[in-house]
Amino acid sequence: MDNEISTQPHGMEDVEIQEWLESLDSVLESSGPEVAAEILERLRAHATVNGIDLPFTANTPYANTIPPRLEPLFPGDQELERRIKSLIRWNALAMVVRANRVEHNIGGHISTYASAATLYEVGFNHFFRARTEEFEGDTVYFQGHASPGMYARAFLEGRISAQKLENFRRELKPGGGLSSYPHPWLMPDFWEFPTVSMGLSPLMAIYQARFNRYLEDRGLKPVTDAKVWAFLGDGETDEPESLGAITLASREHLDNLIFVINCNLQRLDGPVRGNGQIIQELESAFRGAGWNVIKVLWGSEWDPIFERDTEGLLIKRMGQTVDGDYQKLVVSSGAYVREHFFGSDPRLLQLVEPLPDEALRRLRLGGHDPRKVYAAYKAAVDHRGCPTVILARTIKGYGLGEAGEGKNVTHQQKKLNEDELREFRSRFGIPLNDVDCIEVPFYRPAEDSAEIQYLRARREALGGYVPKRSIRSKPLVADHDDLFKEFHEGSDGREVSTTMAFVGMLRKMLKDPEIGKLIVPIVPDEARTFGMESLFRTVGIYSSVGQRYEPVDVNTLLYYKEAKDGQILEEGITEAGSMASFIAAGSAFATHGINTIPFFIYYSMFGFQRIADFIWAAADMRTRGFLLGGTAGRTTLSGEGLQHQDGNSHILALPVPNNKAYDPAFAFEIAVIIQDGIRRMYKDGENVFYYITVMNEPYAMPPMPGDVKDGILQGMYRFRPAVNTKAKLCAQLFGSGAILNEALRAQEILETKYGVAADVWSVTSYKELYKNGIECERWNRLHPSEKARVPYVTKCLADAPGVLVAASDYLKTLPNMISKWMPRRLAALGTDGFGRSEGRAALRDFFEVDSRFLTLATLHELFVDGKIERSVLDKAIKDLGINADKPNPAIS
Ligand SMILES: Cc1ncc(C[n+]2csc(CCOP(=O)(O)OP(=O)(O)O)c2C)c(N)n1
Numbered sequence: 001m002d003n004e005i006s007t008q009p010h011g012m013e014d015v016e017i018q019e020w021l022e023s024l025d026s027v028l029e030s031s032g033p034e035v036a037a038e039i040l041e042r043l044r045a046h047a048t049v050n051g052i053d054l055p056f057t058a059n060t061p062y063a064n065t066i067p068p069r070l071e072p073l074f075p076g077d078q079e080l081e082r083r084i085k086s087l088i089r090w091n092a093l094a095m096v097v098r099a100n101r102v103e104h105n106i107g108g109h110i111s112t113y114a115s116a117a118t119l120y121e122v123g124f125n126h127f128f129r130a131r132t133e134e135f136e137g138d139t140v141y142f143q144g145h146a147s148p149g150m151y152a153r154a155f156l157e158g159r160i161s162a163q164k165l166e167n168f169r170r171e172l173k174p175g176g177g178l179s180s181y182p183h184p185w186l187m188p189d190f191w192e193f194p195t196v197s198m199g200l201s202p203l204m205a206i207y208q209a210r211f212n213r214y215l216e217d218r219g220l221k222p223v224t225d226a227k228v229w230a231f232l233g234d235g236e237t238d239e240p241e242s243l244g245a246i247t248l249a250s251r252e253h254l255d256n257l258i259f260v261i262n263c264n265l266q267r268l269d270g271p272v273r274g275n276g277q278i279i280q281e282l283e284s285a286f287r288g289a290g291w292n293v294i295k296v297l298w299g300s301e302w303d304p305i306f307e308r309d310t311e312g313l314l315i316k317r318m319g320q321t322v323d324g325d326y327q328k329l330v331v332s333s334g335a336y337v338r339e340h341f342f343g344s345d346p347r348l349l350q351l352v353e354p355l356p357d358e359a360l361r362r363l364r365l366g367g368h369d370p371r372k373v374y375a376a377y378k379a380a381v382d383h384r385g386c387p388t389v390i391l392a393r394t395i396k397g398y399g400l401g402e403a404g405e406g407k408n409v410t411h412q413q414k415k416l417n418e419d420e421l422r423e424f425r426s427r428f429g430i431p432l433n434d435v436d437c438i439e440v441p442f443y444r445p446a447e448d449s450a451e452i453q454y455l456r457a458r459r460e461a462l463g464g465y466v467p468k469r470s471i472r473s474k475p476l477v478a479d480h481d482d483l484f485k486e487f488h489e490g491s492d493g494r495e496v497s498t499t500m501a502f503v504g505m506l507r508k509m510l511k512d513p514e515i516g517k518l519i520v521p522i523v524p525d526e527a528r529t530f531g532m533e534s535l536f537r538t539v540g541i542y543s544s545v546g547q548r549y550e551p552v553d554v555n556t557l558l559y560y561k562e563a564k565d566g567q568i569l570e571e572g573i574t575e576a577g578s579m580a581s582f583i584a585a586g587s588a589f590a591t592h593g594i595n596t597i598p599f600f601i602y603y604s605m606f607g608f609q610r611i612a613d614f615i616w617a618a619a620d621m622r623t624r625g626f627l628l629g630g631t632a633g634r635t636t637l638s639g640e641g642l643q644h645q646d647g648n649s650h651i652l653a654l655p656v657p658n659n660k661a662y663d664p665a666f667a668f669e670i671a672v673i674i675q676d677g678i679r680r681m682y683k684d685g686e687n688v689f690y691y692i693t694v695m696n697e698p699y700a701m702p703p704m705p706g707d708v709k710d711g712i713l714q715g716m717y718r719f720r721p722a723v724n725t726k727a728k729l730c731a732q733l734f735g736s737g738a739i740l741n742e743a744l745r746a747q748e749i750l751e752t753k754y755g756v757a758a759d760v761w762s763v764t765s766y767k768e769l770y771k772n773g774i775e776c777e778r779w780n781r782l783h784p785s786e787k788a789r790v791p792y793v794t795k796c797l798a799d800a801p802g803v804l805v806a807a808s809d810y811l812k813t814l815p816n817m818i819s820k821w822m823p824r825r826l827a828a829l830g831t832d833g834f835g836r837s838e839g840r841a842a843l844r845d846f847f848e849v850d851s852r853f854l855t856l857a858t859l860h861e862l863f864v865d866g867k868i869e870r871s872v873l874d875k876a877i878k879d880l881g882i883n884a885d886k887p888n889p890a891i892s
């Protein structure tokens with residue numbers, strides 16, 4: 001803070017600099033900014049050619065991007081808008097304070113909205129257009145922790161009752177409450193996008209904006225000027241997802257996308273960059289990525305001071321001040337600011353000489369000045385050719401005074417004492433007396449007050465209220481029996497993988513008259529892995545610019561065809577980005593009223609394991625569609641090793657309540673699951689989405705053995721009963737996915753070598769069986785005098801004789817979690833442990849899930865039941881070639 005500022009590099013004369021500046025001014029005046037920019041660009045090139053080493057910087061000075069002379073007129077009634085905003089501030093604060101008075105530690109945030117109120121209010125009064133019959137509307141991602149402000153506004157709008165506000169964070173109260181953050185699952189008529197897991201919404205917003213273009217380019221929706229707005233915290237930008245896709249946005253020229261970053265310079269614990277400048281850091285990142293950056297740093301009160309600063313001293317001083325100092329300065333007294341900021345140079349002091357200390361203290365930051373914010377938004381909305389980011393400087397906890405303004409603890413401030421409440425009330429002119437205000441009542445002016453009338457009129461002019469979620473798509477009508485029938489027939493002995501079978505279905509679905517155009521295949525650079533390259537040619541890869549080059553393989557049948565109306569979203573190596581596309585496509589039934597059906601196929605290990613939080617957000621959003629975990633199974637993906645071989649995802653899918661997870665073995669199973677899924681989601685409007693694992697192991701696909709559709713969907717069915725119905729030794733074998741074939745082989749070994757008659761079941765979904773089991777248990781507990789419900793597993797196995805043995809390519813937990821609804825003890829085999837770079841046979845030996853281990857496990861269970869001698873076991877271990885002293889795969 002105490003560096004002496006010099007403006008004379010290498011002894012250059014003031015007058016010389018002045019001349020250069022004056023001539024630029026005159027160009028600006030006579031020929032405009034474009035010519036001035038051209039001259040500067042030429043100068044830069046000239047300097048470089050002449051050996052002048054100009055340091056690279058993507059930064060502009062620490063000043064507002066839009067100069068006052070280019071600011072548009074503010075179109076609103078600024079005084080009324082200020083009063084409305086003050087009321088919202090009060091009610092937002094009241095929600096949190098009241099909630100915490102009733103229930104200590106119920107939480108909530110005051111400071112985030114306090115800093116962002118102007119950023120939102122300018123949007124609500126002038127920019128955010130609602131979704132209407134005629135216009136699709138703008139899409140707004142609200143910063144999660146600012147939710148009290150959105151609720152408080154909806155309260156003034158008459159959309160949320162005082163009782164609901166009273167029950168902020170108390171959703172289970174009679175009459176209902178409000179969820180802490182934006183959760184469409186919890187408030188499906190209000191919130192559209194879950195944003196509170198920080199970093200997700202910026203990435204989702206980018207892909208949403210790109211998906212909007214995709215829908216337009218494919219003729220699924222009209223071309224409009226609808227915008228996607230994403231409001232982020234500056235601390236949030238540290239999440240890798242936040243900035244991870246910004247180059248996609250510029251590459252795709254997404255001028256329908258606007259980021260507003262609330263730069264209050266603070267996060268939860270303290271400053272975002274105490275020793276640096278987060279705004280400058282973000283500016284260079286975004287400018288470097290090709291975004292239009294608009295900095296809104298200083299409020300109107302600063303304009304005359306800058307005008308007096310003909311030497312550029314002030315801007316230089318601002319550029320040298322670190323955020324830690326700024327955090328202190330903005331909440332300090334005028335005298336302090338004069339001494340510590342302007343006092344570093346007598347010439348700076350002179351600039352503010354006419355201003356009394358009180359005026360110095362009141363110099364607003366840009367993000368708190370509606371005129372500056374309006375100018376930035378207007379420029380962003382009008383900007384063409386690339387996305388815009390607005391970096392708005394604000395104060396965290398603005399208006400809280402001693403209760404937290406700009407303090408490091410402010411993020412978690414939830415309580416104000418009486419004096420602090422009175423001060424806040426006075427500062428924002430809330431019409432409550434000294435006694436009433438300490439009760440922190442909600443305050444809504446009369447319906448016919450100027451404030452309410454204005455607020456309603458503004459929203460009416462913008463098409464209605466925001467946020468608001470509604471489902472505008474019409475249900476599908478066809479049943480698609482014909483589409484899926486052929487896959488019930490089997491492959492006639494031809495060896496195909498379930499992935500190939502799925503791709504065959506996808507190809508057919510793409511041709512369907514009803515759903516063909518709605519299918520959105522999404523792939524993160526793995527189409528060839530899954531044998532999908534034929535689709536490149538038939539439906540094309542989406543590219544907003546078509547194909548500007550002749551592809552190297554143009555003479556081949558399956559050339560790499562990019563097209564403006566291409567249907568495949570080939571996202572490149574980004575599972576997170578692909579998932580964001582999945583979310584955009586799978587929620588279009590609400591966002592756009594379009595039933596797009598996404599099929600996102602990826603390396604299964606890089607799904608739930610890598611991007612689980614996006615999947616959780618998709619669930620919250622009631623996203624529809626199909627996630628396909630390709631190359632799935634710990635022992636079915638050979639060669640790749642421990643980072644690729646997935647024995648986890650069906651476990652990781654368990655916690656997602658509305659996700660239906662299937663591990664099918666055969667083509668007909670997949671056909672049944674997908675057909676039923678489309679019906680549930682797009683015809684019946686169920687809020688579910690699917691996870692289906694598909695494998696790359698080729699084998700003959702059998703025909704569907706009778707009508708087992710219901711069993712497939714419920715999670716299990718008897719695929720191949722034992723031949724010998726009179727055998728003394730019996731078993732039930734449960735297999736899933738590619739491991740089902742091991743169970744079928746074990747069935748033969750057991751029958752021919754050990755006289756054991758085994759039925760083989762295909763368990764298509766342990767998750768479905770588990771959910772059904774716990775649902776029955778719960779119902780029975782709550783209804784003791786009614787007829788008990790019987791879990792589906794129990795029903796299936798009611799008359800099934802013999803010992804029970806299960807094997808899957810996933811952790812043993814899966815079968816174990818349903819064993820309690822089985823009639824007897826279950827032996828579970830699975831693939832707990834790290835994978836190996838090996839072939840399938842060796843892997844199944846290593847993980848002890850092949851037909852030999854299934855046979856041994858069955859014999860062992862029979863031995864435990866006293867049905868066979870120990871010697872049979874000893875001999876079997878030898879005969880089956882099992883190494884009993886091999887390492888334990890679970891821990892090696
Ligand atoms: C992924 C994730 N990590 C951590 C948190 C917890 N958290 C909530 S708000 C917050 C600080 C937010 O700071 P900033 O993004 O600057 O927003 P501000 O409130 O300052 O506007 C943190 C760490 C979260 N919500 N999400």
Ligand SMILES: [Mg+2]
Pocket residue numbers: 233234235262263264265266267272396
């Ligand atoms: Mg912040």
